Amino acid sequence: MSETVPSRFLFLANQPCLDFVNTEMVVQGWRVDTLGDFGDLLSWLVQAGLLSSDEAETARGRWAGRREAQKVLKQALALRAALREMAERLAMGKPVPPATVEAINEVLRHGVGFPEVVPTRRGFAREVRPESVNPMQLLVPVAEAAATLLCEGDLSLVRRCDNDRCILVFLDTTKSHTRRWCSMSACGNRSKVAAHQRRQRDRSGG
Numbered sequence: 679m680s681e682t683v684p685s686r687f688l689f690l691a692n693q694p695c696l697d698f699v700n701t702e703m704v705v706q707g708w709r710v711d712t713l714g715d716f717g718d719l720l721s722w723l724v725q726a727g728l729l730s731s732d733e734a735e736t737a738r739g740r741w742a743g744r745r746e747a748q749k750v751l752k753q754a755l756a757l758r759a760a761l762r763e764m765a766e767r768l769a770m771g772k773p774v775p776p777a778t779v780e781a782i783n784e785v786l787r788h789g790v791g792f793p794e795v796v797p798t799r800r801g802f803a804r805e806v807r808p809e810s811v812n813p814m815q816l817l818v819p820v821a822e823a824a825a826t827l828l829c830e831g832d833l834s835l836v837r838r839c840d841n842d843r844c845i846l847v848f849l850d851t852t853k854s855h856t857r858r859w860c861s862m863s864a865c866g867n868r869s870k871v872a873a874h875q876r877r878q879r880d881r882s883g884g
């Protein structure tokens with residue numbers, strides 16, 4: 679069963695496309711989807727740094743409540759499902775499913791834009807300015823992040839949290855490559871406490 683709660687996004691995956699997968703999580707035993715509507719999607723994109731607040735406002739004004747918004751949300755959830763499939767398989771040492779590559783390419787196809795030189799604090803930077811005529815464009819940065827992971831990342835470092843009941847995924851960027859938990863506070867400590875209680879029980883012969 680899944681339900682929608684007001685946006686409570688997690689950014690602990692060290693990779694935007696895996697953070698996107700983590701918009702679905704388990705809270706107190708319930709699978710929770712934080713992407714309930716188009717507005718949630720825009721909020722996530724802004725918090726992830728993949729969309730400016732101005733761009734989000736423009737998108738909201740243009741598409742919220744319309745069929746385009748429904749379509750882009752549907753595509754977002756399909757992309758997320760494909761990315762979850764990929765992350766979970768990689769975490770088990772299995773290859774990337776071809777369907778995930780297809781789903782990424784499907785979104786990348788909507789990437790239309792033009793390069794632009796923009797002033798920065800230290801000089802200038804080259805940026806691709808999207809032409810926001812198509813709301814599918816909103817998902818392109820997520821697909822781009824997935825493309826970066828596939829083309830440049832170390833896929834053997836994609837992990838799923840060691841807590842069986844947790845579905846969060848992440849890229850292990852620790853030097854020793856020994857990260858096991860989504861976060862120490864959420865799952866790491868709980869597991870330590872459980873192990874401690876088990877030991878106590880065993881010791882008392884219970």
Ligand SMILES: [Zn+2]
Binds near residue numbers: 839844846859865
């Ligand atoms: Zn966890």
